[in-house]
Amino acid sequence: MTTYEVAHRRSIEQPEAFWAEEAKRIFWHKPPEQILDYSNPPFRQWFVGGETNLCYNAIDRHLPERANQLALVAVSTETNQTQELTYADLYREVNAFAAALKRLDVQRGDRVVIYMPNMAEAAFAMLACARIGAIHSVVFGGFAAHNLAVRIDDAQPKLLICADAGSRGGKVIAYKPLVDEACAKAQTPPPHVLIVSRGLDPAEPKVPGRDVDYAQLRAEVGDAEVPVEWLESNEPSYLLYTSGTTGKPKGVQRDVGGYAVALAQSMETVFDCKPGQVMFSTSDVGWAVGHSYNVYGPLIGGCTSILYEGLPTNPDAGIWWALCEQYGVRTMFSSPTAIRVLKKHDVDFIRRHDLSMLKYLFLAGEPLDEPTAKWIFEALRKPIIDNYWQTETGWPALSVLPGLDMKPVRFGSPGFPNLGYKMKIIDEQSGVEVPANTKGVLVIEPPLPPGCMTTIWHDDARFINSYFGHFKELLYSSLDWAIKDDDGYTFILGRTDDVINVAGHRLGTREIEESVSSYNAVAEAAVIGVSDELKGQVPVVFATLRQNTDEPAARSAAADGMRKTVEQSLGAVARPARVYIVNALPKTRSGKLLRRSLQALAQGADPGDLSTLDDPNALEEVKRALQRGPDVG
Ligand code: AMP
Secondary structure (H helix, E strand, O other): OOHHHHHHHHHHHOHHHHHHHHHHHOOOOEOOOEEEEEEEOOEEEEEEOOEEOHHHHHOHHHHHHHOOOEEEEEEEOOOOEEEEEEHHHHHHHHHHHHHHHHHOOOOOOOEEEEEOOOOHHHHHHHHHHHHHOOEEEEOOOOOOHHHHHHHHHHHOOOEEEEEOEEEEOOEEEEOHHHHHHHHHHOOOOOOEEEEEOOOOOOOOOOOOOOEEEHHHHHHHHOOOOOOOOOEEOOOOOEEEEEOOOOOOOEEEEEOOHHHHHHHHHHHHHOOOOOOOOEEEEOOOOOOHHHHHHHHHHHHHOOOEEEEEEOOOOOOOOOHHHHHHHHHOOOEEEEOHHHHHHHOOOOOHHHHOOOOOOOOEEEEEOOOOOHHHHHHHHHHHOOOEEEEEOOOOOOOOOEEOOHHHHOOOOOOOOOEEEOOOOOEEEEOOOOOOEOOOOOOEEEEEOOOOOOOOOOEEOOOHHHHHHHHHOOOOOOOEEEEEEEEEOOOOOEEEEEEOOOEEEEOOEEEEHHHHHHHHHOOOOEEEEEEEEEEEOOOEEEEEEEEEEOOOOOOHHHHHHHHHHHHHHHHHHHOHHHOOOEEEEOOOOOEEOOOOEOHHHHHHHHOOOOOOOOOOEOOHHHHHHHHHHHHHOOOEO
């Protein structure tokens, strides 16, 4: 048996002994009394009674040895600024931020919404919340007011922290007006909004009593030190909202101790990145990878983390590799979409850099297609490591674990279950494990390992129904189709639900449908994900109007209105690539939209089983619309 197989078997057969060992990787103010409590399935508690703190493990603990080592390098090719912070600098800035939070009366257990791009202060804010035991919820900067309002109402934050603006390719996106709109829409707007200004957006009129300027508060608190709040291992550390099958996003809740242990462990076994080494993850802090491998993971691991704001092609397509050379990056982590963007540029942008320190490129978030994997492998001549995970898992569930003993990479497969993950592929109907080379649903046998979500914020019932309610046996459904080959390599074949993956961003088609339907002229809308060469998938809308029309100008005006509505309410990430206006949508006799048939037709495939189709004309309508071409797009 290989080292991986021995370790994996132990993690499954003797989880308590295994994780008790792993728990030694972090600092415990009070050691755990019980490693695993699984008395209330599917809920589980790891390291019960143990007291620790994410911020302490990420910063304070390293000060004796690494005060002068770089902890965080925040590079922005949007503002053309680079901030290099040592562990000592980070300690100072996070303490000051924590003092500012205290001034605004943020207490242990309070929620704080963070709406910021990849700037150093976003990391300060997250770590400061962790320090004082406040629960942060970072909202991706590409989301618009509606998304923000929905998250505010669910998390009910005591404070919202935002940047004055983000910037993409030099185009400034003011955040403050979006925050004001979200606060106006929300039922429970936060009493305070803390604004971190970079001078990108001309000063907005401040709402008296609510808005606070961070620079001013920072000056007032000076170099204050704020004591660490010791938290029981299972207290919530943060919420991260993700799309599901309904229009309402799910607040994925993470704990403290289990998360810290999983990150410390995965930094070494999965990412092979040791204390003092450099990790560069190109993710956004608004996503799960951003939380785990831009902020907490590398810092808990005593590494240097590079945080990048900007396009991968600005000032040219060599910028990421220039940073790898400059900072001696060992482990790089990005997404297939980003590589597909780079693939349009000369490979020399990569080759001209000295990448002798770079050991691996990890890619995750969406299926890695073979041409992309091969192109980047040829360019870098370093292992390209596909790894599979979800916001819910918080760290990779499938990979080839190069830090342990790397299995040969097989293009198209993220590899094998990571330590602590007991996975199988089962038949959707019977729930029985399928043989090799047969498609089924990828499931995890509970208890979920440390680091994975503990529940959905304030909604245990939804947690059970969404993830554990699909089969007779109590199993966590990944909601992904998968297949395993004869050698045990798992391949991911796409989602079983209505979630689509646009350029690595996870979007719920229901959310987009709700937004389209909010446009006055629309009677009903169906949104599907259609394959796209660059982005993996793009949202495509089929809609009926309140007043049918065959007038092309009227159709395209309505289609344009829908697209703008989505962009305004959900943000540019969700913007439909194409809108088709039809006179009827294909539905079952019980009134359910046949999204899968629509998707098949839109991709030129067989629409599948149509025995439940109510009105055959609706299908013909769709075919005609596809032939005619989109009304916008
Ligand atoms: P998110 O929660 O945004 O990270 O999205 C998780 C989903 O992205 C998964 O359920 C998969 O559908 C998809 N995904 C993530 N990583 C991979 C991968 N390596 N290969 C294929 N699909 C992936």
